[in-house]
Amino acid sequence: MRFKASIQNISTFTKLTASLNSLGPLAWVKLSDDQVCFTIIPEQGTQVWAVLSIDTIFETYTVQSAANNVINLEVPLTSLNRALKSATNATSAQIRLTKKDNMPLLALTIVTASSSNSYSAFPTTSSGIDGGFGATPSEEFGANNRETIITQEIPVRVLAPDTVAGLHEPQCREPDVHIILPPLLQLKSVSDRFTKLALVGAKSGPGTVTSRTRLEMAANMHGCLKMAMKTDSMNISSVWTDLSNPELDPSQVAGGEIGISEHPSTRMKELGTADGRSEEGWATVRIDARDWGKVMSVGRLGGRVIACFCDEHALILYVYLPSDNGEDESVLTYYVSSYSA
Structure with missing residues (x-):
């Protein structure tokens, strides 16, 4: 099972997750070869079934699985949205499905750059868990610029195909x-x-x-x-x-x-x-x-x-x-x- 993508529209992705998060804390995310689907089914209130083309959010995109290249995830939207907010000024961002201590997670890697006239002042490096995701920064230096790489970790749950097989959009009669x-x-x-x-x-x-x-x-x-x-x-x-x-x-x-x-x-x-x-x-x-x-x-x-x-x-x-x-x-x-x- 493999998922990796570079994000070309961080602003849209951030606004989308913020909007969905207002209706429910968890999303069923379905990744396939040709589209990405976000579904919110709260116990009460509005249901959302979003079908997005790949290039709405992503640039390069790879998904592989034994289930016809389909991966189903349960994603905490608050953590995902908070991680995406930290990528607002990033020069590039990638997201991938990985594991840590045998627990599945989405790793959002953010690269930011800023000019620097000095190489002697190193900012404090720290790591930890904040609101369900971890942040691990590192730095690389070049001529007159500083590049910072931060990885945000969002815990997720991988859903078996049988688990989501019975989920379908509500049936409604023809509109008046x-x-x-x-x-x-x-x-x-x-x-x-x-x-x-x-x-x-x-x-x-x-x-x-x-x-x-x-x-x-x-x-x-x-x-x-x-x-x-x-x-x-x-x-x-x-x-x-x-x-x-x-x-x-x-x-x-x-x-x-x-x-x-x-x-x-x-x-x-x-x-x-x-x-x-x-x-x-x-x-x-x-x-x-x-x-x-x-x-x-x-x-x-x-x-x-x-x-x-x-x-x-x-x-x-x-x-x-x-x-x-x-x-x-x-x-x-x-x-x-x-x-x-």
């Missing part, structure tokens, strides 16, 4: 509405403001905080998105218009053109209006506001986001990461369950 969302950080700002107002109201009125921190999200097939929160003491909402409802691809819909004509979103398009004032044609979900705020943290990665609304059932977000060649090769899929009314 699909719409391209405005920037996620903008949505997060609004939802955070709603949540703060609800918490202030909860301190001065009856009821539980939990019941007061659920957002109602709705959208129609005329480019409208609505975010609302209702409590005993307030009723507040924001509406976005002139958004885009992407066309369905006949090759991706069962039945092709006929399937599109009978698709729930096609029927919903016959209802509602573009100004958002009509009460018809809306697909609605009710979600936990705090969980939603964590989901929205993926907005730091940029990219296009399509939201699929299954009325009163679930909200599925497809976050397409930008790529150098302009194609959508990597996608993070978020499954958010709806609460009953």
Whole structure:
């Protein structure tokens, strides 16, 4: 079993792990010849199934195993993200699967360089364990520059193929509405403001905080998105218009053109209006506001986001990461369950 790769986009990798870590402490990471998958399945809250092309994160990449060159790992995201943060200013970084005292770990080797006019001042060298990973620095010197090599060690667990064989993405019916969302950080700002107002109201009125921190999200097939929160003491909402409802691809819909004509979103398009004032044609979900705020943290990665609304059932977000060649090769899929009314 062998995995080794050089990281070409440390910033994206760091933001990705930070976003995923907000939803769960452990990730199932599947390494294969042509892609890297990160999956978060918490006991409660949003599930994430991320499929990344190799060049989204890595440059050189090697994976070998007896199981068709597939390696499954359980990775602590806090430790991985903390290690990646230390590589922010690195000139190069490599990650590999190895063992220490017969325990599997990911070793992140970081190389940094800085100019130096003196060779007499050596910084203190130390090693130890911090938050689940070890840091072992070393130094090399050249003409007028100093190169520092640091290896961060992240303990992991290797998962047997049988262990993950039963894990599958949630099954959802065809969405009633699909719409391209405005920037996620903008949505997060609004939802955070709603949540703060609800918490202030909860301190001065009856009821539980939990019941007061659920957002109602709705959208129609005329480019409208609505975010609302209702409590005993307030009723507040924001509406976005002139958004885009992407066309369905006949090759991706069962039945092709006929399937599109009978698709729930096609029927919903016959209802509602573009100004958002009509009460018809809306697909609605009710979600936990705090969980939603964590989901929205993926907005730091940029990219296009399509939201699929299954009325009163679930909200599925497809976050397409930008790529150098302009194609959508990597996608993070978020499954958010709806609460009953």
